[in-house]
Amino acid sequence: MGTATFWWRARSISVGVGSDWRLYEARIQKRGIVVSTRRRSSSLPTLIVSSMPYEKELAAAKKAATLAARLCQKVQKALLQSDVHSKSDKSPVTVADYGSQALISFILERELPSEPFSIVAEEDSGDLRKESGQDTLKRITELVNDTLASEGSNSFSILTTDDVLTAIDNGKSEGGSVGLHWVLDPIDGTKGFVRGDQYAIALGLLHEGKVVLGVLACPNLPLASIGSNQQHSSNEVGCLFFAKVGDGTYMQALGGSTQTRVHVCDIDNPEEASFFESFEAAHSSHDLSSSIAEKLGVKAPPVRIDSQAKYGALSRGDGAIYLRFPHKGYREKIWDHAAGSIVVTEAGGIVTDAAGNPLDFSKGKFLDVVSGIIVTNQKLMPSLLRAVKEALNEKASSL
Numbered sequence: 001m002g003t004a005t006f007w008w009r010a011r012s013i014s015v016g017v018g019s020d021w022r023l024y025e026a027r028i029q030k031r032g033i034v035v036s037t038r039r040r041s042s043s044l045p046t047l048i049v050s051s052m053p054y055e056k057e058l059a060a061a062k063k064a065a066t067l068a069a070r071l072c073q074k075v076q077k078a079l080l081q082s083d084v085h086s087k088s089d090k091s092p093v094t095v096a097d098y099g100s101q102a103l104i105s106f107i108l109e110r111e112l113p114s115e116p117f118s119i120v121a122e123e124d125s126g127d128l129r130k131e132s133g134q135d136t137l138k139r140i141t142e143l144v145n146d147t148l149a150s151e152g153s154n155s156f157s158i159l160t161t162d163d164v165l166t167a168i169d170n171g172k173s174e175g176g177s178v179g180l181h182w183v184l185d186p187i188d189g190t191k192g193f194v195r196g197d198q199y200a201i202a203l204g205l206l207h208e209g210k211v212v213l214g215v216l217a218c219p220n221l222p223l224a225s226i227g228s229n230q231q232h233s234s235n236e237v238g239c240l241f242f243a244k245v246g247d248g249t250y251m252q253a254l255g256g257s258t259q260t261r262v263h264v265c266d267i268d269n270p271e272e273a274s275f276f277e278s279f280e281a282a283h284s285s286h287d288l289s290s291s292i293a294e295k296l297g298v299k300a301p302p303v304r305i306d307s308q309a310k311y312g313a314l315s316r317g318d319g320a321i322y323l324r325f326p327h328k329g330y331r332e333k334i335w336d337h338a339a340g341s342i343v344v345t346e347a348g349g350i351v352t353d354a355a356g357n358p359l360d361f362s363k364g365k366f367l368d369v370v371s372g373i374i375v376t377n378q379k380l381m382p383s384l385l386r387a388v389k390e391a392l393n394e395k396a397s398s399l
């Protein structure tokens with residue numbers, strides 16, 4: 001069944017005018033049909049009727065993330081082949097971060113021309129507008145254009161350096177609870193990227209503050225499952241996870257077309273569970289995770305990988321639990337969890353803060369979470385929450 005989208009004027013619907021964004025929507029869900037009113041700037045509100053909501057958006061997001069992954073792979077390959085890596089020169093990383101953001105922003109605008117959305121993304125063009133940023137800007141523009149040319153179309157756009165700056169700065173939105181906001185981490189897990197390990201391109205879509213769609217491109221994640229006790233049955237790497245609200249989670253090879261529906265594991269005995277955590281101890285307390293795992297009776301050692309690739313791996317049942325406990329003072333950003341969280345929840349998992357509250361993406365760029373973020377399946381969540389509470393209480397009383 002194809003997507004049926006009809007647009008028409010809705011003169012009879014009266015709507016208010018907000019300052020930040022121009023999307024006003026009255027959604028009526030009737031027999032699987034979503035009807036919504038939208039308006040762009042001062043034009044009249046427009047109705048969209050779609051039997052497959054967010055289908056176009058998903059196709060655009062998959063295309064954008066796949067191309068951004070191609071750009072990042074090229075930069076990572078060059079980075080690992082050169083001696084730049086050992087000198088800890090951060091410039092190639094910057095080039096990939098900006099390039100990925102510019103490309104995704106450009107493709108979303110190109111593929112969804114009639115849709116009023118904003119983008120909340122990690123990077124801004126400030127440094128690239130300085131004299132010292134000009135060479136980097138030229139390199140980014142080249143990379144973006146090379147990647148667009150690799151799309152295979154005869155008529156691809158050639159972006160100028162100004163176009164690239166504009167595309168990057170389209171990611172300046174603050175998000176919020178009204179309208180459609182894309183949420184982008186152009187390279188999630190920068191440290192993994194530099195090390196030659198895992199990273200992800202993470203793109204989610206918020207509609208009225210709720211995540212309705214997520215795409216995670218994980219260029220270095222094996223297609224076969226990873227996990228403490230599992231053998232890799234293939235050396236092939238590069239996964240694209242995607243989920244749309246109510247439709248489940250799917251995985252395909254990056255650049256491939258065969259998609260497989262994935263599910264979180266259904267283990268109910270914590271002793272059989274394995275857990276994921278950050279590779280970087282600076283990003284999440286390994287001590288706290290180890291205390292929680294001990295309380296649960298988890299026997300397997302932690303599986304440490306960078307980025308939201310952990311959410312992807314969990315969504316296909318590679319492990320059973322993901323624990324993230326950043327150190328005091330760190331504020332979680334929405335782009336670090338939006339895509340990952342829907343990929344896991346649509347695969348049957350649960351994502352909460354350490355107190356069991358759902359994540360609230362409607363408050364702007366930051367997530368107000370209590371102590372940390374935990375992810376697991378429905379069966380294990382009650383015992384995980386008890387173990388987390390106990391471990392946090394013990395930690396608090398030892399201070």
Ligand SMILES: Nc1ncnc2c1ncn2[C@@H]1O[C@H](COP(=O)(O)O)[C@@H](O)[C@H]1OP(=O)(O)O
Pocket residue numbers: 185187188189190191277278279280282283284305306307308326327330336
């Ligand atoms: N001090 C920090 N504590 C927790 N997370 C951090 C910290 N610094 C950066 N991050 C972000 O944590 C995420 C990766 O976490 P991990 O790989 O440990 O799961 C990334 O989004 C990374 O940013 P970035 O997107 O710039 O790489």
Ligand SMILES: [Mg+2]
Pocket residue numbers: 185187188189335336
């Ligand atoms: Mg990040």
